[in-house]
Amino acid sequence: MVNPSFFIACLLFIALNAIVQGVVAAKDKVPVEILKGINDLDKVILRNFRGSSVEVYLYGAQVLSWKNEHGEELLFVSSEANFEPPKPIRGGIPLCFPQFSNLGSLAAHGFARNRFWSIDASSHPFLANSSRTHVDLLLKPTEEDMKIWPHSFEFRLRVTLRPAGDLMLTSHIRNTNTDGKPFNFTFAYHTYFAVSDISQVRVDGLETLDYLDNQQNRTRFTEKEDTITIESEVDRVYLTTPTKIAILDHEKKRTFVIRKYGLPDAVVWNPWEKKSKTIADLGDDDYKRMVCVEAAAIENPITLKPGEEWRGRVEFCAVPKLLQWAA
Ligand code: BG6
Numbered sequence: 308m309v310n311p312s313f314f315i316a317c318l319l320f321i322a323l324n325a326i327v328q329g330v331v332a333a334k335d336k337v338p339v340e341i342l343k344g345i346n347d348l349d350k351v352i353l354r355n356f357r358g359s360s361v362e363v364y365l366y367g368a369q370v371l372s373w374k375n376e377h378g379e380e381l382l383f384v385s386s387e388a389n390f391e392p393p394k395p396i397r398g399g400i401p402l403c404f405p406q407f408s409n410l411g412s413l414a415a416h417g418f419a420r421n422r423f424w425s426i427d428a429s430s431h432p433f434l435a436n437s438s439r440t441h442v443d444l445l446l447k448p449t450e451e452d453m454k455i456w457p458h459s460f461e462f463r464l465r466v467t468l469r470p471a472g473d474l475m476l477t478s479h480i481r482n483t484n485t486d487g488k489p490f491n492f493t494f495a496y497h498t499y500f501a502v503s504d505i506s507q508v509r510v511d512g513l514e515t516l517d518y519l520d521n522q523q524n525r526t527r528f529t530e531k532e533d534t535i536t537i538e539s540e541v542d543r544v545y546l547t548t549p550t551k552i553a554i555l556d557h558e559k560k561r562t563f564v565i566r567k568y569g570l571p572d573a574v575v576w577n578p579w580e581k582k583s584k585t586i587a588d589l590g591d592d593d594y595k596r597m598v599c600v601e602a603a604a605i606e607n608p609i610t611l612k613p614g615e616e617w618r619g620r621v622e623f624c625a626v627p628k629l630l631q632w633a634a
Contacts, residue, residue: 338353338354339440351365353468356470359374359376361373370466382499383593384499387587387588392421394421397588399499403494418455422452427445445463460480460484461480463480474622482613486613494603497599504558506538507559509535509554510552512549513545516529518544525544541577552600564624565602574605
């Protein structure tokens, strides 16, 4: 017969031990950490106490991982991605700035995605409280950059992992020209969402809108479908969309909710089978596991006078069920 007080003492010991182990484990996972990533490139990891995490590389200020509390990856990175500057990295969230696609004289999607950013010394990521972690990254042009785009600017990107596991990116772009000149730019958060199978995916919130079809010289069409399914190559800029867009993954029973501010347009891109084979850093079958829905400012470029600042924010939430959607 076991002595009841001994039994209670054992239970108390086990419970206390579990609490101590939990605290130690939580402390082990510091909310903001700088580590070496693939090919020794610096990356910042944000973690919250529920177990969600975000990884952002200083090269391109590119978020390349966003995991939910179960450790499931929510962003797609190509199986053939190059982590070799100055090449861009295919996957995650490349930043298109100061030019979207080939809408200007720069290389496609501008140069922000293949520059080394710094951690903004004026912010204090390591003092972030445990309920909301963030890091601020900064890009200023070099003399070489100013030869191809003759403007001085400061681009601050705040990457925030919220307590519930949502990911938020806020861009602040300021014109710091001293010659009195304004500048124009186009912009996109070129987000590659991970999906189970592209045939099981639909995009809601873009119905009845006008779009420019990049496959047809940006001819303008009106969306006729109630929901967007992807069954062949799609490369469209939907114009002046609602704030909220949803990606429903029927196989995974997951809904990505995208909320965007200061970013009127939204690109939907999937290269499908034939085009994928022409993209060296994309695996032949990768198109089945990704869809890009990109919060953007494309149709009307943003103009900033010296001293002016623009802000564009996007919030992503991954809900573990299929939401009935109403924009
Ligand atoms: C999309 C464009 O945003 O990015 C497509 O609409 C383009 O036209 C795609 O092909 C990928 O661009 P890149 O430069 O990363 O190969």
